[in-house]
Amino acid sequence: MASDTLTDTKVVGENADDPTIVVENGEVVDTEPKADTYAQTQADPYGQEDSVFPPFDSTTFGAQLFWIALTFGILYIIMSKVALPRIGEILEVRRDRIEGDLAEAERLRQKTDRAIETYKTELADARAKSHGIADETRNKIKSQMDEKRREVEADLARQIASAETRILKTKTDALSNVDQIAAETAVALVGKLTGKVSIKTARVAVNAVVKE
Amino acid sequence: MAPTDPISQFNIYTLFSFGTVGADENGANGFELVFTNSALFMVASVVLISSYLILSTRGRGLVPSRVQLVSEIMYEFIANMVRTSAGNEGMAFFPLVFSLFAFIFVANMLGMYPYFFAVTSQIIITAALALLVMGVVIFYGVWKHGFGFLKLFVPSGIPLPIMFIVVPIEVLSFLSRPLSLSLRLFGNILAGHIVLKVFAGFVVSLSALGALGMVGSVLPFVMAVALTGLKLLVSALQAYVFAILTSIYLNDAIHPGH
Amino acid sequence: MEPEAARYIGAGIATIGMGGAGIGMGMIFGNFLSAAIRNPAAASSQFSNLIFGFAVTEALGIFSLVIAFMILFT
Incomplete structure (x- = not known):
């Protein structure tokens, strides 16, 4: 059962040194047998007027704020310095x-x-x-x-x-x-045909023929 | 047997007390300094982060080892995020953003472990972190810009008549920032843990019904496993969201006129 | 009607608000996805804007959930 696991532990704000809480709860001053409010919460979560959803339980805020300030401050210092x-x-x-x-x-x-x-x-x-x-x-x-x-x-x-x-x-x-030969041939031919002819006359005649 | 109702996991109980300070002679009105399970996991988160970051980088390896690489990736991831969101001036707040991211991330992840306490499921913790961020934003903005910080609420280039509508909206949105910043983280972690516990509780109560119930309890068990995966994602994402919103809000403090 | 019953009904009604946040988140991721498919190169640069929009939208749903818890447990 849920309450068994928690009875050996004290709950924040539910201590004998802190009468304001006890008065607030409207309960008896003797806190010892009352175990804690959370045990009751688990046994009957919504039946009790003073049952508080743990994250909304303002009695724990002080201690949590202290610890978050301390731990986060230390973390910040370690991070930024080291x-x-x-x-x-x-x-x-x-x-x-x-x-x-x-x-x-x-x-x-x-x-x-x-x-x-x-x-x-x-x-x-x-x-x-x-x-x-x-x-x-x-x-x-x-x-x-x-x-x-x-x-x-x-x-x-x-x-x-x-x-x-x-x-x-x-x-x-x-x-x-050729001229010479022609003349001589002409002389010979003419001599044979007609008789004597001078070589000079023959050459002139041949030349005239050749020129024509 | 562990309690199966979804609420008892958020219980805060005293581990030991350091005594009461500031009490009057009757022992009343004092502040009793108690070390609770919540404080234990805050201390555990801080010790885990610090020791990991310091021990993993002890070698100062030029070629990083695997553990050192994780620290370096985390560093560069947040550094890039701050630089892109808030500019180089915003790097003055890099340790703050890194501390916030690391604290929320590790606290969320520790809270995922069975029987461990989720520090971030306490609204006072998330509210304290959100108020710290908004406090830094307001103080830095006023210190840096004086009354110029009020330009944050007055968008430039808007005609006067519309100003009467826009300025109240801007003021309202600024005031709702710490609320949404704290409630988002708180609500996500709280709701995730409750839903997970409800499905895990189904497994227990169905198994108590006998053989048929045990067969039937497979379904909520599978659901619980899937939800655990989703919760791991949400835990990491919420740490990232918190860090990036912090850098965006710090950007407003550094450059108020937008 | 018993006050307890009214409390449970009220808590149930309060959680309806989360539906709106669900619609909003669906729109954010859907629009991001369709834009990312059109221009995949620019998608990664807008991831932080996506997360910012997601966070702001989701916060409103979480508000209603917290209201539901407050009705239930306080």
Whole structure:
């Protein structure tokens, strides 16, 4: 039963030292056999006029206020003076450390970036240089080859020209020989047909025919 | 056997007494300082929070251990909440909000343990915490802004005739804040414990009916288990709500004109 | 009618107020959910507003529950 569990304990505000409560309750001054009001509350919760719902029991308020003030005050002091500054410090130290590490990492990264940059520029330089050398060599070879080709071409042209002049000479020679031969043939033909004809007359005649 | 009625779990009884102070010669009108079960669980909450936070961070590990991580997550959670709700100036109240959150959270969670006492189911406790918050808000607001704190009740950019309606509403809403702040926590914890106890009581009373009752008592038992899960959620949520409302009210004290 | 009966009836009537809080909370969470589905990215930033609205709404329901308790037990 409920009252059994509570009879060995005293109830706040139900003490012999506190006659005001007893008077308030309108009960006998002798509190000893009365156990407590809460036991009665449990036995017959709503039957008694003086049965009080425990949270609304104003007789306990004083002691509870005292204890809440004391305990919460102590808690506040411990929190604000010891616990929270310590946790805040831990977090601060960690944040600083992480920020320091991040800054260090950033520094190293920039260093790496710079190294990569130099490497790249040097590579580009070398590439440009090799390009230049290759171009130069190519140009030199090309100019040499051009020169040689020009010489050969000039040589060829010269030979062609001399050959042409020779051909032309031969041709004119041949043509003039043709005239001679025609005249002689004409003289021979005319001599055989008609008699003697001078070579001079024949040539004039041949020339006249050829010109027509 | 434990009492099955839903009310007895809120009983406050004296564990020992420190004697009466301020009594007259007849021993009357004194304030008897008693150590009750309620006080025991307040002390337990404070000891639990303090020892956990201090012991878990003793190593000051750069790489946090698991226990240290819990403290750090709690710290950062509340710190972010205060910062977003009340700005950087509000960080002056961070220890207060953190203490409130930790105290309510641990007290609620301790109250969830069977046979343990839920400190936050006492209206005087929640009222004291709410009045502490409102006291801080009013004192800080008046100290910082003087009469400018009254701008809190006068929204800017509103024509004068409407002001006569709005200002009383603002005053009323401000006055209802401590009431709602304390009653919300109190009501949630109280109602949750009562409902849980009622369903658990069904299990006991049905089981007493014999074999059929025992089979039937499975249903309220399942309900009690589900309610326990819901209560755990509500306990954590109410601590969060109390803390976030505290930061929002502190924001009003820091920046009264809105 | 006995006064006790009136007390119980009154406590029962007082808890009707919680229904309004239930409707309000349903609206808060429903609207939050529909808004969060439309714009999931912004949902997490509004979580504290959600909790604030929930807390303010729930307090009104809790008021009626406390009234019911006061009728019942005092």
